[in-house]
Amino acid sequence: MHDEYVLGADVGGTNLRIAAVAADGTILHEVSSPTPKTAPAQGVIDEIVSAAQKCVEELADSPRPKSFGLALAALVNPTVGRILRAPNLPQLDDLQLVDIVSDALGLDVVIENDATAAAIGEHWLGSSRATRNSVFVTLGTGVGGGLILEGRPYRGEDGTAGEIGHICVEPDGVPCGCGSHGCVEQYASATAIVRIAKELAGSDPTSSLAGKSELTSLAIYEAGVAGDRVAQQTFATMGRYLGIALAGLVDVLNPGLIVIGGGPAGAWDLFIEHVRTEINERAFQHPSKSVRLVRASLGGSAGILGAARLAFDSLQPRAQAESSLY
Amino acid sequence: MHDEYVLGADVGGTNLRIAAVAADGTILHEVSSPTPKTAPAQGVIDEIVSAAQKCVEELADSPRPKSFGLALAALVNPTVGRILRAPNLPQLDDLQLVDIVSDALGLDVVIENDATAAAIGEHWLGSSRATRNSVFVTLGTGVGGGLILEGRPYRGEDGTAGEIGHICVEPDGVPCGCGSHGCVEQYASATAIVRIAKELAGSDPTSSLAGKSELTSLAIYEAGVAGDRVAQQTFATMGRYLGIALAGLVDVLNPGLIVIGGGPAGAWDLFIEHVRTEINERAFQHPSKSVRLVRASLGGSAGILGAARLAFDSLQPRAQAESSLY
Numbered sequence: 227m228h229d230e231y232v233l234g235a236d237v238g239g240t241n242l243r244i245a246a247v248a249a250d251g252t253i254l255h256e257v258s259s260p261t262p263k264t265a266p267a268q269g270v271i272d273e274i275v276s277a278a279q280k281c282v283e284e285l286a287d288s289p290r291p292k293s294f295g296l297a298l299a300a301l302v303n304p305t306v307g308r309i310l311r312a313p314n315l316p317q318l319d320d321l322q323l324v325d326i327v328s329d330a331l332g333l334d335v336v337i338e339n340d341a342t343a344a345a346i347g348e349h350w351l352g353s354s355r356a357t358r359n360s361v362f363v364t365l366g367t368g369v370g371g372g373l374i375l376e377g378r379p380y381r382g383e384d385g386t387a388g389e390i391g392h393i394c395v396e397p398d399g400v401p402c403g404c405g406s407h408g409c410v411e412q413y414a415s416a417t418a419i420v421r422i423a424k425e426l427a428g429s430d431p432t433s434s435l436a437g438k439s440e441l442t443s444l445a446i447y448e449a450g451v452a453g454d455r456v457a458q459q460t461f462a463t464m465g466r467y468l469g470i471a472l473a474g475l476v477d478v479l480n481p482g483l484i485v486i487g488g489g490p491a492g493a494w495d496l497f498i499e500h501v502r503t504e505i506n507e508r509a510f511q512h513p514s515k516s517v518r519l520v521r522a523s524l525g526g527s528a529g530i531l532g533a534a535r536l537a538f539d540s541l542q543p544r545a546q547a548e549s550s551l552y
Numbered sequence: 553m554h555d556e557y558v559l560g561a562d563v564g565g566t567n568l569r570i571a572a573v574a575a576d577g578t579i580l581h582e583v584s585s586p587t588p589k590t591a592p593a594q595g596v597i598d599e600i601v602s603a604a605q606k607c608v609e610e611l612a613d614s615p616r617p618k619s620f621g622l623a624l625a626a627l628v629n630p631t632v633g634r635i636l637r638a639p640n641l642p643q644l645d646d647l648q649l650v651d652i653v654s655d656a657l658g659l660d661v662v663i664e665n666d667a668t669a670a671a672i673g674e675h676w677l678g679s680s681r682a683t684r685n686s687v688f689v690t691l692g693t694g695v696g697g698g699l700i701l702e703g704r705p706y707r708g709e710d711g712t713a714g715e716i717g718h719i720c721v722e723p724d725g726v727p728c729g730c731g732s733h734g735c736v737e738q739y740a741s742a743t744a745i746v747r748i749a750k751e752l753a754g755s756d757p758t759s760s761l762a763g764k765s766e767l768t769s770l771a772i773y774e775a776g777v778a779g780d781r782v783a784q785q786t787f788a789t790m791g792r793y794l795g796i797a798l799a800g801l802v803d804v805l806n807p808g809l810i811v812i813g814g815g816p817a818g819a820w821d822l823f824i825e826h827v828r829t830e831i832n833e834r835a836f837q838h839p840s841k842s843v844r845l846v847r848a849s850l851g852g853s854a855g856i857l858g859a860a861r862l863a864f865d866s867l868q869p870r871a872q873a874e875s876s877l878y
Contacts (some may be wrong), residue, residue: 480708
């Protein structure tokens with residue numbers, strides 16, 4: 227049926243997902259398993275390899291995949307095929323992953339940062355399809371990002387570009403896991419939303435959130451929709467800080483589109499107006515008017531699809547690939 | 553002698569400079585005149601046209617210039633040849649400058665933002681010559697910037713990209729002329745350096761700067777070199793905030809080089825260590841280690857040379873220009 231397909235994977239701190247993807251972006255089959263977080267590096271590699279083999283075996287009638295694109299929650303150098311730093315899977319730091327997985331599977335392998343892969347996926351099949359310059363923001367445990375500039379993924383000197391989660395929005399603000407203070411990740415991630423709500427609810431006993439220890443960003447969103455002022459104030463704060471960071475990117479990159487994805491993006495109606503206000507008030511008028519803010523449209527599959535797209539692109543001769551989308 | 557040359561101009565709020573530039577970047581002849589700030593738009597245009605004619609006439613033995621590149625202290629859209637907004641010369645707002653100057657001189661004309669033109673000049677002949685991805689920062693009355701990404705000037709959707717002076721470094725900080733608060737321009741420009749020094753000297757009567765009403769960033773630098781603690785603290789503050797903004801750009805753009813130019817860059821030894829500290833403490837380790845901080849090397853001619861380079865590039869057929877440096 228599908229003579230030509232590739233594998234696309236998204237390896238996160240919690241789950242490892244691998245899919246067989248056709249050239250038109252159709253997901254033919256997908257397998258997933260828990261990421262063996264505490265295993266040594268070889269254990270993680272073995273799990274990636276066996277999940278890839280399982281995905282191919284279960285796709286009974288199809289031939290071998292043409293290539294394998296692997297997105298990871300890590301700083302990676304895609305050009306040399308190396309993981310630089312994986313905060314959630316530190317056993318993979320400095321690993322020449324491309325060569326190891328390629329040898330194990332007998333397949334060409336390319337790697338990419340998961341947020342950049344998601345940006346590529348959204349640009350291939352999702353919200354930023356028709357836009358030449360876009361910023362992809364993913365809100366989750368942290369805040370990640372990926373850039374599509376001049377129609378191509380922009381990676382910078384070492385492949386690490388796009389880390390917008392660590393733009394400073396409060397110079398003496400909340401300490402961040404990265405070692406800095408006041409990163410936008412500390413004000414706009416799911417983790418930050420819960421922290422801010424707890425802080426605000428601590429001084430407002432009338433809030434439906436007061437005294438609750440097990441809060442999630444979804445529960446806070448639902449409380450906000452039901453009229454809880456602390457919950458609404460939480461998303462106003464979150465939107466303000468996200469807007470401060472994005473206003474700077476609007477002035478620096480003059481993008482046509484900012485695509486926002488990840489779980490907390492579901493609270494769109496409670497925060498986006500605050501993001502827009504900061505951009506309008508802080509960025510220059512022309513780039514501020516040009517930029518549209520939209521939700522990501524591929525959900526959790528953006529990373530897998532972007533990784534698959536890179537795998538397809540790697541099949542082309544270099545000159546041809548240069549003239550293609552990426 | 554020089555059969556082929558172009559004109560390059562740098563039109564600032566104070567001076568208007570036009571030079572005849574050879575293909576190797578040699579400045580063959582240069583004229584300058586005060587910018588007629590209070591004249592209507594036509595008066596500014598007439599001055600540009602007559603200065604261009606004067607420059608050509610004084611270059612006795614040479615033929616006509618091949619093209620004219622015009623850098624302006626304004627947001628411009630180089631693709632359509634239009635000035636979007638010129639804060640220092642508001643009479644030029646929304647002017648289709650390329651067509652007007654081209655008709656008056658009978659020459660092809662291209663326009664560019666002055667900081668982006670300076671970035672192009674430094675990439676052609678100056679500090680960022682060998683670097684694929686670099687950020688150019690110019691410190692003056694304000695803070696301007698230009699980006700060279702993947703070896704080409706990056707302009708964004710409308711041509712306004714690179715405005716790094718309005719990255720927010722204090723969300724409720726000093727009001728900025730742009731309408732926002734706490735822009736890095738309010739902490740790292742020549743104007744800001746004077747303001748910060750006056751604030752600090754106001755509470756330290758032992759400072760050599762105390763009570764002086766006519767301060768310049770140069771005088772503050774000289775006091776700092778002579779050991780004045782207020783002056784040194786001023787550049788520490790300036791360097792800290794510039795470093796906060798640049799740390800964000802290091803994470804987002806992963807550049808190989810940040811080139812810093814403009815008058816206050818002369819105080820390099822008093823502020824650069826503070827910039828470096830913020831980048832090291834705030835940005836990720838890999839991009840932070842990759843990026844070098846260097847001084848601009850073309851001085852006040854960077855904008856003229858960048859404009860001239862664009863003029864030369866505009867002579868090439870499109871396909872050939874695409875494969876050239878820009």
